[in-house]
Amino acid sequence: MSSISPATVDAAVRAVRRAAIATRWAQGRLVSGNTLTKSDDSPVTVADFAAQAIVCNTLAEELGDVAVVGEETPDDLVDRPDLLDGVASLVAMGVGTSNVTATDVIEAVGRGASDAPRDGTYWTLDPIDGTKGFVRGDQYAIALALIEGGRVVFGVLGCPNLPNPDGTRGALLVGSGEGAVMYPLDDAAGGDGVSASEGRPIRVDAAAVLSEARFCESVESGHSDQTHSVAIAQRLGITAEPYRIDSQCKYAAVARGDASIYLRLPTRADYVEKIWDHAAGKFVVECAGGVVTDVAGAPLDFSHGKLLQANRGVVATNGRFHEQVLDAVGAVLDL
Ligand SMILES: Nc1ncnc2c1ncn2[C@@H]1O[C@H](COP(=O)(O)O)[C@@H](O)[C@H]1OP(=O)(O)O
Ligand SMILES: [Mg+2]
Numbered sequence: 001m002s003s004i005s006p007a008t009v010d011a012a013v014r015a016v017r018r019a020a021i022a023t024r025w026a027q028g029r030l031v032s033g034n035t036l037t038k039s040d041d042s043p044v045t046v047a048d049f050a051a052q053a054i055v056c057n058t059l060a061e062e063l064g065d066v067a068v069v070g071e072e073t074p075d076d077l078v079d080r081p082d083l084l085d086g087v088a089s090l091v092a093m094g095v096g097t098s099n100v101t102a103t104d105v106i107e108a109v110g111r112g113a114s115d116a117p118r119d120g121t122y123w124t125l126d127p128i129d130g131t132k133g134f135v136r137g138d139q140y141a142i143a144l145a146l147i148e149g150g151r152v153v154f155g156v157l158g159c160p161n162l163p164n165p166d167g168t169r170g171a172l173l174v175g176s177g178e179g180a181v182m183y184p185l186d187d188a189a190g191g192d193g194v195s196a197s198e199g200r201p202i203r204v205d206a207a208a209v210l211s212e213a214r215f216c217e218s219v220e221s222g223h224s225d226q227t228h229s230v231a232i233a234q235r236l237g238i239t240a241e242p243y244r245i246d247s248q249c250k251y252a253a254v255a256r257g258d259a260s261i262y263l264r265l266p267t268r269a270d271y272v273e274k275i276w277d278h279a280a281g282k283f284v285v286e287c288a289g290g291v292v293t294d295v296a297g298a299p300l301d302f303s304h305g306k307l308l309q310a311n312r313g314v315v316a317t318n319g320r321f322h323e324q325v326l327d328a329v330g331a332v333l334d335l
């Protein structure tokens with residue numbers, strides 16, 4: 001595995017932290033005209049665009065001209081002055097400047113419109129993963145990962161609302177070749193890059209038998225089949241209630257041991273998962289000692305451009321009973 005330079009880690013953490021803080025501020029303050037429905041019928045808000053702009057600008061400032069494959073496109077902002085205004089003020093807040101114009105916004109969001117070449121090196125970004133959760137006032141994530149030659153080599157997950165055991169909210173999880181580390185979202189020292197003194201190594205949970213396991217899945221029954229997941233849990237002897245949580249916060253939950261299993265079961269034969277919905281999360285889980293495959297047990301294959309074309313669904317576990325979970329998934333889904 002290639003080693004990631006400290007400057008790269010610092011830039012990525014700073015980018016995600018800035019976007020997390022700006023979007024957290026915007027959540028609950030959305031007004032009419034701040035949200036639109038994209039051509040695929042999914043929602044997007046001023047905060048999604050702002051987060052993409054903030055992350056892309058921060059990476060460009062610190063790392064130069066890097067390729068970013070982001071979810072959002074500036075095409076959706078053209079001729080929408082009210083939306084552009086809202087994005088510009090959020091970006092200004094996120095990067096700490098006063099003058100951000102509509103042109104700056106279009107340019108910054110457009111920095112995230114790179115292609116995903118099969119053998120290339122690029123970042124992939126979901127500026128707000130779980131937009132439905134974000135709009136509902138619930139969980140969402142900012143997910144940034146580095147892909148080299150079709151493999152994920154580094155990932156950062158910002159989870160602005162994730163509840164922590166000490167009663168606080170918000171976490172930043174980083175997966176690198178050296179393991180997985182969690183930082184508080186609000187840096188006590190006031191910095192916004194990596195502050196190693198505050199990071200703490202995280203690991204998947206130690207549940208060794210399925211009766212002690214808890215599984216997590218999407219809040220949205222349209223994104224993951226909740227009838228089949230309950231049948232799988234029953235078959236495995238899991239008695240705990242499912243932990244339903246939006247976004248890649250599910251990967252964060254498995255990586256730090258809040259849950260032992262994440263099930264994402266296809267609801268439609270024609271839905272193909274996107275790389276930005278899984279790259280950072282799956283890498284953080286693996287770096288924390290877990291195992292991630294699709295429902296058939298194949299590794300997630302990031303070598304097909306923007307889509308996980310070779311995979312269906314996701315199964316992530318703490319690694320202790322992955323095969324057993326896959327057997328139950330196969331039996332219930334009739335694979
Ligand atoms: N039909 C669908 N099936 C699976 N995932 C979907 C579907 N539609 C949107 N998504 C994506 O599912 C994720 C939502 O998270 P979850 O369901 O795990 O809470 C997001 O990545 C969302 O993209 P987005 O980034 O636009 O929110
Ligand atoms: Mg979306």
Ligand SMILES: [Mg+2]
Nearest residue numbers: 126129130277
């Ligand atoms: Mg997403």
Ligand SMILES: [Mg+2]
Nearest residue numbers: 071126128129
């Ligand atoms: Mg998104």
